[in-house]
Each structure stands twice: as structure tokens, then as C-alpha cells.
Amino acid sequence: xxxxxxxxxxxxxxxxxxxxxxxxxxxxxxxxxxxxxxxxxxxxxxxxxxxxxxxxxxxxxxxxxxxxxxxxxxxxxxxxxxxxxxxxxxxxxxxxxxxxxxxxxxxxxxxxxxxxxxxxxxxxxxxxxxxxxxxxxxxxxxxxxxxxxxxxxxxxxxxxxxxxxxxxxxxxxxxxxxxxxxxxxxxxxxxxxxxxxxxxxxxxxxxxxxxxxxxxxxxxxxxxxxxxxxxxxxxxxxxxxxxxxxxxxxxxxxxxxxxxxxxxxxxxxxxxxxxxxxxxxxxxxxxxxxxxxxxxxxxxxxxxxxxxxxxxxxxxxxxxxxxxxxxxxxxxxxxxxxxxxx
Numbered sequence: 001x002x003x004x005x006x007x008x009x010x011x012x013x014x015x016x017x018x019x020x021x022x023x024x025x026x027x028x029x030x031x032x033x034x035x036x037x038x039x040x041x042x043x044x045x046x047x048x049x050x051x052x053x054x055x056x057x058x059x060x061x062x063x064x065x066x067x068x069x070x071x072x073x074x075x076x077x078x079x080x081x082x083x084x085x086x087x088x089x090x091x092x093x094x095x096x097x098x099x100x101x102x103x104x105x106x107x108x109x110x111x112x113x114x115x116x117x118x119x120x121x122x123x124x125x126x127x128x129x130x131x132x133x134x135x136x137x138x139x140x141x142x143x144x145x146x147x148x149x150x151x152x153x154x155x156x157x158x159x160x161x162x163x164x165x166x167x168x169x170x171x172x173x174x175x176x177x178x179x180x181x182x183x184x185x186x187x188x189x190x191x192x193x194x195x196x197x198x199x200x201x202x203x204x205x206x207x208x209x210x211x212x213x214x215x216x217x218x219x220x221x222x223x224x225x226x227x228x229x230x231x232x233x234x235x236x237x238x239x240x241x242x243x244x245x246x247x248x249x250x251x252x253x254x255x256x257x258x259x260x261x262x263x264x265x266x267x268x269x270x271x272x273x274x275x276x277x278x279x280x281x282x283x284x285x286x287x288x289x290x291x292x293x294x295x296x297x298x299x300x301x302x303x304x305x306x307x308x309x310x311x312x313x314x315x316x317x318x319x320x321x322x323x324x325x326x327x328x329x330x331x332x333x334x335x336x337x338x339x340x341x342x
Contacts, residue, residue: 004307005323005330009176009288012323015208015259021249022210025241032241036060036227040244047251048216051188057223059215060243061235064175065094067201067213069101072138073229074199074222075169080137081105083124087114087146089173101233105134113283114145115155118162125166139163142173143180143191143200148267148289148319150180156195164196169219172200178207178260179287192218204246208259208324212243259324263288266322266331273335282317290320301341306334 004011014022025040032038036059045058061067068090072082082098084091086108090098099106107127109120116139127133139159144150151159160170172192174180177200181191192200198219204212217223230236237243250256267288271281274292282291291311294302299316302308308318322331 002303002307003305005326006320006334007307007309009206009263009321009323012208012325014210015255015324017249017253017255018209018246021245022242025245034238034240035236036240036244038241038244040241040248044214044244044247044251047248048188048214052193052218053189054193054218055220056193057217057220057226059217059226059230060237060240060247061213061215061230062211062237062243064089064173064201064203064205064213065097066233066235067215068094068140068171068173069097070215070226070229070233070235071171071199071201072098072102072104072140073233074217074226075138075171076102076104077135077137078103079135081107081127081134082138082140083107083109083116083121083136083168084140085109085111085114085116085120085142085145087111088116088140088142089146089175090140092146104138107136113149114142114147115149115151116141116159118158121159121162121168136168138169138171140171140173142175144176144183144287144289147283147291148287149284150183150286153184153186153190153195156191156197160196160198169198170196172197174201175203175213176206176260176287177202178256179264182257182260182264183286188216192216198222202247204243204250206323207250207256209246209250212246214247260288263322263324263326266326266328269328270320270322270331270334273331277335277339279338282311288322290322291317292320293317298338298341302338305337 200216202214271285280293311317
């Protein structure tokens, strides 16, 4: 039987605290309004607001790709384009979902670490000089990036300042935002409000939830009609309480930080064990992703037992993902199996 534990952090199950909360909500013998009007959604919004000095709005949907589309739709014009790194999730892994669902052209920047810079953004604004081209309006950043690297708070602030000075909005795809906040040692305010991000998502799917993402709107001009955007995009759940209740547990008991810390710590442990066995690490480990370069022989051996996500087939570089539930024992077993090839 092939083990999938390191192929993605989505292969992990639901963390016990969240599952218990879902079951508790399911057993409640009372009716409750839906569509973001339930008491759990209200409690989450109240907690989230306590982290910020400015007014924010929170909405809930099922998937990260859905959150990305909703955020971009809220900020776009009919002739907008989106600037992002070539390795950004909306460009590489969503089957053209952004372009299909928003009508926005994606303009990509090449980057060695999957992070975009002000200079990269600046180089793409020449398109504004021609009426034949779509108008760059939105910059999308992944935090953490597809290579597991993190934008620092200062880097985000520099990008947001430049964008706002040049008629651009910034969306932060935060599918692994919890991992970045734990790695950087910062909270929601430092990561989002102080940097002046316009909209961000906060991932539940990769942080121990059964399903769901939270969209955080920091620029008030995008919140007024956002629920209409959700409904039109078929992303408005009727029984939102089951989405919101998961984030309530994450926030009330800091489950998000505990889960992210474990996945980050286990990635560092995995990195150390691989290095001990002379495996080269391709990118800095700043979250829960470890990019390891195996030999062809090692890869053939490993894939007889493990499902691995090959990042670059030519270099046999694989992305190994740890999760909220990953243990040292699981990593040690992986390393023991790797060493059996000797």
C-alpha cells in the first residue's frame, strides 16, 4: 500500500478539537440562520476584529481556489489583469480558474524563490500604455509561497506601499498563512493590517480543518457587496455555521498556531534527518515544505512505498509536506526506508 503522508498537507485528517466542534454543532437541536448570519460566524468576526485596530470583515467559503477567485472578483474591473509569480498557486495549480472565472489575464513574473518584488511589478506596468492590453490592477502573493518560502512583514509592506501608490490592489493568498505567522513570530495585525494588504485568505484546509477558508477584507471598499459576489459565484454556503465553527475553535484556543507550529517543526526535523543522510535541500525551509533532491535510484525506491510530489522531474526534486499531525516517528520511518537502498 502506498503511503501519501508527505505528498501534501491536505492528506492529513481533521484535528480532534475541530472535529469535536463540528459534531457539537451538528447535535444542536435548534434552528439557526445561514448565509453568514449564524452565531458562530458572528463570534469569529468578533474575535478577528479584536486583532485589528481598523474595521475588517470576514467571510467563509469552502476552498482556497474559491477564496482566490472571490477576492480577485471583488477587486477587478472588466479589463483588469493580475500580476503574480509564475509559481503562484493561481497560475500553476488551478487549471486557469482565475482567468476562467474572473476574465482577468494573468501576467507572470519569473522568480527564483517564488516571491515577487517591487521591481518585478514595476516591469509589468508598461502594459498600461496601450489600449490593446489589459490593465494591471491586482497583485497576488502566496503566503507561504509554492516553494515554502515566506514574505517578511517588511517585504509585504514595501510591495503594498508601491502597489497603492500605483493604482494596484494586493491580495494575499493565505492558504498557509498560519505557518508564515508562526515562522515569523507575528500575528494577524502585523501580517495584514500593518502591511496594508487589501484582502487576504486564512487557510483552514491545510491547518487541520475538515473544509473551509476564511476571507479577511481589510479594505472597506470591497466588503459592502462581497456577499453578493459570493452568491453569484456559488460560494455562499447555506449552513455557514459548520464552516465558521471550525475557525472559532482555531481562534479561541489558538489551535491554528499549535497546528502550524507542529507542521513547521516537523519540516525542520525532516530537513535535518535528510541532511544527515546526505540529501540536498533545494530551498530554505521556512514553513512546512521541504524540497529534497533525491537520486533517480532513491526516488524509484521511495515511490514503491510513498506517494511523493515531484517538483522537477529532471532534477528528481520532490516537495515533502508535513502537517498538523505529522510525528517524528513517521519521519524516522521514512528515513529508515530511504536508507534501505544502501
